[in-house]
Structure formats: C-alpha cells, structure tokens
Amino acid sequence: MWSILYYLRNNPEKLRWSQRARFEDENIIDIAIKLDNKWRKVKNEIDQMKHKLNIVSRKIPRLKDDEYRRAVKEARTLSNIIKQKEKLLSDLSLKREKILRSIPNIIHESVPVGRDETENRPIRYWGKPKVSKKFLDLFLKENGKYNVKYEVTDQNFIGHADLVEQLGLADVRKAGQVAGARFFYLFTDLVLLEMALIRYAIDFLLRKGFVLVEPPFMLRRKPLEGVISFEDFEDMIYKIEKEDLYLIATAEHPLAALHMNETIPKKDLPLLYAGISPCFRKEAGAHGKDTKGIFRVHQFIKIEQFVYSLPEESWEWHEKLIGYAEEIWRELEIPYRIVNICSGDLGAVAAKKYDLEVWMPAQGKYREMVSCSNTTDYQSYRLNIRYSVSRGGPSEGYVHTLNSTAIATTRALTAIIENYYVPEEKKIRVPKVLKGYLESYSDLLNVLVLD
C-alpha cells in the first residue's frame, strides 16, 4: 500500500509530524482524511447500486412483454441515478487524488529538523581544504564545530569564472549574446576534460554493476508528473512549444519512468541504472545566484545513479549511493563534506537527501556537486511501479526509488579548475584518475597538464 494512504488511514499523526517538520500546512492531513472517508462512503453506495442494476440488466434478455418493459424501466431509472451520483464521485475522486498527491514525501526520522539551508547538517568531512585567510572566519563559523582538518594559506585563489576566461577555456560572454545568460561555449581542453570525466564516471559505475542507459532527453507530461512536483515544473522544466514534450532536467526523470506501469519480480530487485544525458534547467528560482561562469547553467551533462529497490532495502541503498559518489570525489582528490539536508530544505519528492559538497577555494565555501535522495514510494506510486513475489504475480507493494548524481559535468569542471590550478605555470593539472582518458591528446592540450 502507498505509504501516504497507509498512514492517513492508520497513523495520521506521523503525517502531521512530517508536515510540521517541513514547516508546511498540517491541516491538509485532516482534509485528506475527510475526503478519503467521504470518497469511500460514496464509492460503496454506488457500488451497491451498480450491483442492483447489474442484476436487473442481466435478466432483461430473458424477459418478455410486461416483465421486460418493467425491468427496462427500472434499470433506466437506476442507471440515471447512478450517473448522477457518479458525477459526485468523480468530483470527489479528483479532489481526493489531488490533495493526496499534494502531500510531500514523509520525512525520515534521521533528517534534521530545520527551517532552511542554514540548518543543514554536515555529517562527515574528507580531505584537507586549503582555506585562504580571508575566508577563515567564515569557514570556521560553518565547519569549526565539526571534525574537519584544514590548512590555512596566504594563497589567493582565482575563481573558475575568471580562470576559464583568462585561459581561453570557455566563452560565457559570447554565449550570453547568442543564447542568453547561463549558457557557455567550452573549448578543446575543457571539452576533453569533460569527456574524460564522463568516461571516468561511466567506467566507475559499470564496475559497480550498473546498467548504462542513454534515455530519452524529452518526456511527456504524464511521466514527468510522476517524478517531479509542481514547483519543479515551474522552476526547472523547459517545454517544447505546441507538443506534449518537456526537456529533461536530469536522467533521473526518464530512468524513473523506464518501468512506469510495471510490476517487477522481487528477485530482479535492486535494479541499478547509470544514466547519461544532457540536463536542461530553467533555474527560475535562482535569480542573481552564481551568475558568473559555468557553475549554475541551463544545460550540462550528467551521469546519474538510479536505483529501484525493495522498500526494506532502500535506506541501505541510500547510504551506498552516497558512498559511490564519495568514492568518485575521493579519487578526484578534492576535499568534500557530506551534508544531511534538513527538513525545511528538502524537496517534496525526497524523504531524505544528502548533498556532497566540494571545497571551492576561491569562494571559500563548500558547494553542491552531488545530490543523493531516497524518494521512497513518492515516484513509484505516481508512476505505478510495484513489485511482486514472482513474474506476473500479484503485487506486494510499491518499489522504492533512489537517485544520486555521479558527475555533473560543468560543476565538476569548476571544482577541478579551482582546485587543480597551478598559478605559477598558468596551467591546470589533471586529476590522476582522469589522466588515462587524456593521454592520447597530450600534444593537443593547451592549458591542461598531465605531468
């Protein structure tokens, strides 16, 4: 049974608590309960009337003359009453479904309760960030109370936006003229580095047992509604004019839709998919944020981890997915921290979310590179994805779905650029794990150095 409906009928207090933790309307739960009860009552009434009608209707072909006419008349009357009542029911049913779907995912107990991103909780650190003196206070204020090693330096780091321009790696200004803000042209070195990142992430996930998928880059509204919430539509989704098609904002969307309306045999779970796709985002809710460079852009390429799991295994998988992302960033040798996103900052879809934030020396901050969510049955309910004991058997419940970034190219590039820039040489060193992918181009590289 869908968890929202289960708790609505058996333990509504849990839903009220979740709503409170999210700083969202608690009354919606009681409205939903009332609507659900009313709907069930009316449905039951109609079912009984339909039963009567079916009995009359079925005997009609065996009747003659007066009996026949009487029965038809009775059936007609019943039929009309039912039709009227059904209008009420379909109305109720729509309202009920709408309100049920508007309830955000139930937050997990381990999610810190907090109002906004300032209350997100760092849970572990890796690496030793180099902190410029001018950022030290800020750094300590945010991270000082946690177990973090760091190194104070006199060095003044240059931001990636300035670097790519100075080194001729990208042209954001020209892209602005031809496409608008938050677009970019990347040139040889950066494109090759991007390709290397992609190849690296793909190879990494293939070794972990993921099935590599290139999904549709556009989706119809129906499947998209199953994987994102209404706000997401407004804030991030581009629509194709005059068609029922939307550009995907991440491979998560088509990967979740891959098993739409299916019942998956238990023994096939978990299903692990590594998606590769471009991602298109309006970034509508981000005016003025990260306007320079290629940190926050309208399009990028992303390698995404996506898992369908049994409900009882999804929390284990959540830890594994963030673990894989961490492995990737450890291998790239860039300091990071893992943040447990607090209740108020959690989107409607996720029950719990970890961000992996890497150290950006020029900003003096950790910045999000990876977002790893357990969406439990939020998406699987909407997309009708269940699991069963055996192939073709009756379903036992909804699967859980999880998603996590492996590598989002433009962001990963900014992290590499800032962390691997060697000012004395005006060069960018290539992380060890990527060298193998770039060796064959070594004589063509202008700014990247393989050592």
Place this chain on the structure above:
RNA sequence: GCCGGGGUGCCCGAGUGGACUAAGGGGUGGGCCUUGAGAGCCCAUGUCCUUUAUGGGACGCCCGGGUUCGAAUCCCGGCCCCGGCGCCA
C-alpha cells in the same frame, strides 16, 4: 507529413451488443504424485471498495468522452505501435 493495418491480463491469443466466469495456451507461485527430478493432475495468479469476511461487491480489454437497461464489442476525439511512400543526420 500522407496512406494502410493494428493495440485484449505477466506473455501469446480468441471474442464484433447480453451465458452471473474475458475462451484456450504459456509463464509464475503453491499443492498432489515421486526416493529425487521431470511428466501428469489440482488450486492460485489485475485494481479498488466493504466497522474483516474460508465472505460480498464494483471496476478492468491503449487513454478520454458518448450511445444503450447493458459496451472488449457501436460512435466521436486523442496517444502509441507495425508496414508502405515522402523527407532526413
């Protein structure tokens, strides 16, 4: 884009206005049989509702409307798939 054919359960496939069961086969789960396996036989195998019943009921044949006492079946609109033509990286 145009013309033609099609969409039935987990799969194949019958059914073109009314049998209180969507035939039949396959798959899957369980049982019987067997020293064990296989074969064979039996049962089960969509969703929802029902103040919980070895119970009862509604719905379900691509989606949405309509006609009818009654629709998988007839009508209208949409989506998708296959074939042919056109266009095309």
